[in-house]
Every structure is written in structure tokens, then in C-alpha cells.
Amino acid sequence: MEEFTKKILVSSEQIEQKVKEIGKEITEDYKGKELMLVGILKGAAIFMADLARSIEIPVTMDFMAVSSYGSSTKSSGVVRIIKDLDSNIEGKHILIVEDIIDTGLTLNYITDNLNKRGASSVKICTLLDKPERRKVDVPVDYRGFVIPDEFVIGYGIDYAEKYRNLPDIFSLKEKKCD
Ligand code: XMP
Numbered sequence: 001m002e003e004f005t006k007k008i009l010v011s012s013e014q015i016e017q018k019v020k021e022i023g024k025e026i027t028e029d030y031k032g033k034e035l036m037l038v039g040i041l042k043g044a045a046i047f048m049a050d051l052a053r054s055i056e057i058p059v060t061m062d063f064m065a066v067s068s069y070g071s072s073t074k075s076s077g078v079v080r081i082i083k084d085l086d087s088n089i090e091g092k093h094i095l096i097v098e099d100i101i102d103t104g105l106t107l108n109y110i111t112d113n114l115n116k117r118g119a120s121s122v123k124i125c126t127l128l129d130k131p132e133r134r135k136v137d138v139p140v141d142y143r144g145f146v147i148p149d150e151f152v153i154g155y156g157i158d159y160a161e162k163y164r165n166l167p168d169i170f171s172l173k174e175k176k177c178d
């Protein structure tokens, strides 16, 4: 028996269109600059792959993995780096690519951390934004979709490591028992 109901929130067509738009903006904004995309694993992996191909200037790519302590669906604010960047980012223009901003605690930590390493600039690109749950203000430079405070899956985003391969984004609701 399924414990959850899935409702489509953002379709793959909407995502494709939005990724193209954001890619165009990034291409314009970073013309003549050396840009490094930093994808936050694992959630942003699929967005990163599509976004990178919609950017028409040369970019380099690296990845970080972080985890917040605490329960799986609620962020605790304490962030731990599980996989760090492979390269030195001093003097580089960094664009962090994230799947979703919720409380903002994760990206607040990562942005601070990358700035301290001497990057020339650190900006943020997130596919999804749940502004209702924000605890710290993070400057979002490129944003795909603002969504309500619902738990989402698909297009890289998981529930218990499953559903990342769904092409669309769904909200997941617990089924009421009767
Ligand atoms: P914060 O609260 O630090 O959280 O902005 C960002 C991270 O929390 C995860 N997150 C989710 N993961 N469905 C998920 O599978 C969601 O609805 C959701 N909301 C937040 C996500 O890993 C993100 O990087």
C-alpha cells in the first residue's frame, strides 16, 4: 500500500523552458569572465547537467556534498562538508547550483565558506525556492520556481534516496489513514 500521494508541481516542460531562460541570463551576466559552477550533491546533479548545457560560455564544473544534521525532512542548520571541491577557487567567479532553498541555512553556510576561500564572487542559482520557511536571508541570484511549503521529489530531489530520476517535480503528501 502506498503511504503517500504525489501531485505534480512543476512539469518537465516547465523545467526545460526555465532552465533555458536561466542559462541565457547566466551567459549574458558572465560574458568575458571565468565561471565555475559548483553543484551541491546529490539533489542538484540533474539540474546542474541541464543548466550547464544551456550556458553558452565556457564553464568549469565542480561539486560539493554537504549534510545537515538532524531528521531527513527538516533542516537543523548544522552543516557538515562530506565532499569538498577538488580545486582552489581563489580569484574565481563561483555560481552555486542548488536544487532547493528551504530555511536557507545550508546555502548561507556554503556561501560564507566559499567566500572565505577568496573567490572573486559567489552567487546562487536555485531551481526551487520555498520562501515561507526561510530562517536566514540568502541572496538568490537566479531562481527557477517559487513553491509552497510542501515536501517535493523528482528531477534530482529525493525522498529516502528514491525518486531522483523522475523527470517532473511532485509534492509528496502523507496519505490519511481511515
Ligand atoms: P535549507 O533548509 O538548509 O535546506 O535551505 C536545503 C536542503 O534541504 C533539502 N530539502 C528538501 N529535500 N524535498 C527534499 O527532498 C524537499 O522538499 C526539501 N526541502 C529542503 C534539500 O536537500 C536542500 O538542499
Ligand code: MG
Residues within 6 Å of the ligand: 040, 041, 042, 043, 044, 099, 100
Ligand atoms: Mg540539496
